[in-house]
Amino acid sequence: MDTYSLLRQIADSWVLLAMTVFFLGVIVWAFRPGSRSTHADTAQIPFRNDDAPTSGEPK
Structure with a gap:
């Protein structure tokens, strides 16, 4: 068996399985x-240094 066929067979089976397990683990x-609290805190990062809202007038 040549190298390409061996690597192709490994990629078609074990690497696909490993990538699927990794994807499901991340999910x-x-x-x-x-x-939930971690995601909520991370979602507020862009707004941490904002000042209080103004009366709607441009600066």
Whole structure:
């Protein structure tokens, strides 16, 4: 068996399985029950240094 065929066979089976397991692990990690506060805090990063809202007049 030449090198290309061997690598192709490995990529078609084990690497695909490893990538699927990694993807599912990332999804489970992102939606785990205790991560809501972390995601909420991260979502507010762009607004942390904003001043209080003005009366709607441009500066």
